[in-house]
Amino acid sequence: MGKILKPVPDISTEEKIKDAARKVFTRKGYSATRTRDIAEEAGLNLALLNYYFRSKQKLFEIVMFEKMQKFFGILLPILFDISTSLETKVESISASYIDLILANPDLPFFILSEIRNDPGVFMKIIQKKDFLKNSVFIRQIKEKKPEINPLHFLISLLGMCVFPFVMKPVLKKMTGMEETAFKQMMLERKSLIPVWVKAMLKVK
Amino acid sequence: MGKILKPVPDISTEEKIKDAARKVFTRKGYSATRTRDIAEEAGLNLALLNYYFRSKQKLFEIVMFEKMQKFFGILLPILFDISTSLETKVESISASYIDLILANPDLPFFILSEIRNDPGVFMKIIQKKDFLKNSVFIRQIKEKKPEINPLHFLISLLGMCVFPFVMKPVLKKMTGMEETAFKQMMLERKSLIPVWVKAMLKVK
DNA sequence: TTAATTATTAATCATTTGATTAAAATATTT
DNA sequence: AAATATTTTAATCAAATGATTAATAATTAA
Secondary structure, three states: OOOOOOOOOOOOHHHHHHHHHHHHHHHHHHHHOOHHHHHHHHOOOOHHHHHHOOOHHHHHHHHHHHHHHHHHHHHHHHHOOOOOOHHHHHHHHHHHHHHHHHHOOOHHHHHHHHHHHOHHHHOOOOOOOOHHHHOHHHHHHHHHOOOOOOHHHHHHHHHHHHHHHHOHHHHHHHHOOOHHHHHHHHHHHHHHHHHHHHHHHHOO | OOOOOOOOOOOOHHHHHHHHHHHHHHHHHHHHOOHHHHHHHHOOOOHHHHHHOOOHHHHHHHHHHHHHHHHHHHHHHHHOOOOOOHHHHHHHHHHHHHHHHHHOOOHHHHHHHHHHHOHHHHOOOOOOOOHHHHOHHHHHHHHHOOOOOOHHHHHHHHHHHHHHHHOHHHHHHHHOOOHHHHHHHHHHHHHHHHHHHHHHHHOO
16 A cells, blocks of 8 residues: 555646647637637636636637647758758658658648638748748759749648648548558658659759 | 610529628638628528528538539549540649639638548548549559559649648748739649659659 | 518527636645 | 635626527519
């Protein structure tokens, strides 16, 4: 017998709410989320949401900001890395984006959806209008393919990495594919996409 | 003077409601749409929605079904066309998808979003689980690239066509790009994507 | 023209939902 | 231990929202 040595270090109420909010908001989006869903998910009284965070909106903003940092925090450092080659950047983006989304399947849809609903939320992450054009990545593409708008390649690269996750429900319905098979394909893409992008940059 | 010859043929109330519902549902999604938004958009009394269509849900299903037909009605005939080459199919898909979405900018996000919320709505369009695997398109790819899962190429093709529209709000914020410049880029992609896909199928 | 049917409106209902409050429980300080 | 501060709860509020109703207007049939 004997008393319990570690008296339940237990996660704080505030953090329980944020955890639940992350889960529900990213799965259902702001509009479809009820504050009661979050309270239930957290196993807490509804009033505690307003006690710790002032409103649904405020709680959402905290979650949204976190998620945006996750999503763009991977991309931006790579795009602006002066020490790596274009090829290396393409490999890094493929690998880290696919790994990130495999670990956070609802992330891309959530981000794209909420930025679409309110492009204003995006401001806190992205400062200047045209900072992307001066990125190392874009300049490296322009060097290799001066005749084509370099944005085309960034868009295609991101599309090949992210879009499969966005269309996953469609894909599953159309192919009968299971989750494990899907994940397997996404792992394959980590090495396929760089090969494809290199081919795209070389052609014509 | 003289009386009006055509005495306002005017669109029917029922159609006015559907028009408004199409617009509001596709822009905001099911959850964020208020029946009052639709009534206001149509310039009609709220009760008429329930008079002509039984409920918000029923009205939504009609719109959703239409939109799915639009979205998949383009893709499926091409994928199953036995009379065209793989190259032709890739060109058709690029061209017709990009044109379709340029004319209906909210379409892809709406479709992907609502299928994600309720994969059941998809059933009415897609019948068998694995019908895609037996499509001419997939077989043609398998012939040309037996060592890679042919789905990879379909996913990449669709990603390159559709994803730019899904990430448009992000793109605009990050580049300061205007609507006309965006459209211009999408027109360029109609010819770029087939070139890229061919290169992807050839490489390695 | 009158009667019957159909379409439209304003008012209202019942739920849902984000938020608040006052009391109770728990923890902290003195 | 008593006093004070903090956290949690149940009950409730007000506004929003999908839906209905009963009365009115417009159209069609007799």
